[in-house]
Amino acid sequence: MTDTMLHFQPALGDWILHNLRQGCTAADVAEAMRAQAMPADAAKAIVDAFVFALRTGSPLPVDSVKVEPAFRHEAPRLAAGTAIRTSDRLVRVAARATQPALAVLNDVFSAQECEELIALARPRLAPSTTVDPLTGRDLAGDRRSSQGMFFRLHENPFIARLDQRVSELMNLPVENGEGLQVLHYPQGAQSMPHFDFLVPSNEANKASLARSGQRVSTLVCYLNEVEEGGETVFPETGWSVSPQPGSAVYFEYCNSLGQVDHASLHAGAPVLRGEKWVATKWMRQRRFVAAGETAALSHG
Incomplete structure (x- = not known):
């Protein structure tokens, strides 16, 4: 090509x-x-x-x-069938699409797990930021009005169990995953249309791409009942996924050639009533190495 x-x-x-x-x-x-x-x-x-x-x-x-050549669609990494068995849970597949590879999953997290994630995340929330593509510095976000935090991989046994389940669903090693991110959207908050893959031409992304490769897939799990609004919207395809506690939307956007799928453009619709909590997992092409971890590894 x-x-x-x-x-x-x-x-x-x-x-x-x-x-x-x-x-x-x-x-x-x-x-x-x-x-x-x-x-x-x-x-x-x-x-x-x-x-x-x-x-x-x-x-x-x-x-x-x-x-660039048109994106080549490949067999999804997500397992086939109406249900996916992980080592500790049976996850139901409610719907699928192929372009982009997308699925709506039920029973990813239990009600108790959703509540525990929110309770652990709440005291650690900070205003969400965006990255200046020219300088790589964090800026107060104007495209995403939310608060968020990250858990470290294997931070505690509870997070380790969820990371293991999610990695089995996404069919990639646990170590390829970025830390589980929890975001809180109060009433009126939203996220504007964006891509989850890292744009190589952005200076802010080059070091991360060199360490860990491209992001390849995303799982967004809904943690609470949203009274109205808060859907995950895919403008290029017409898909809209309503948030239901414990359910998730999964989508892929990077193939074996390293091409990225622009049809994965997505947004979070405004929360019209209530609030929205989500937990997001991004998977990389290879082991995820956070900024600063390279130096630590080099010193044994």
Whole structure:
């Protein structure tokens, strides 16, 4: 598979950027370019590159974009069947999709486990942050109005048991997982559309990618009853998953070639009534090494 370069005049890039920032849809901008005799595929690819850069904080295209081969869908890592047996639990599969690989799972955590996760996480919550793609520094989040915290792998026997179960579900070694993250969304909070994979062109991601490889899959487990709102929404596919205590949404976005699936774009709808608690697990291509752990390992 080879990449293709599409070249365009910088003035066209300025026009695309202006219209997107004014609220025009990507489809409308691409259609206007097609109406001026640009091939439809080229127009879509150029506009999509601007949309991706705006969403991820990547550098904006100047006069060319690289068109990568289409994402190759592979057999999901998640086991087949209507139920998945882990070493300590039977998890029911409520629904599946293939593009992207996605599943809704029931009975991932028990009611008692959900309550214990919330109780352990609550005193350690801190305002969620985003990472400046140019500097790598944490910024007060404007795309995600929530509080969160991370558990360390094997932090205690309870967390170790959940990490083991989740790794069996996601069909990757425990050590490939980042620490379990718990997020709390109060009424009115939401997360804007985003990708879970790490964008290689972002300076903030390069060191993490070198240590642990790309993120490949996500499991978001809902920990409480949300009175209204708080769905996990996949805008590119039309999927919307309602939060139910102990249930989870699982999705994949990186294949064996290292390609990432832009159809995995997702968001957390606003919590209209009540609050939402979720626990998230991200899996990497290889053993997860946190920042600062490399130096510790090198000293034995």
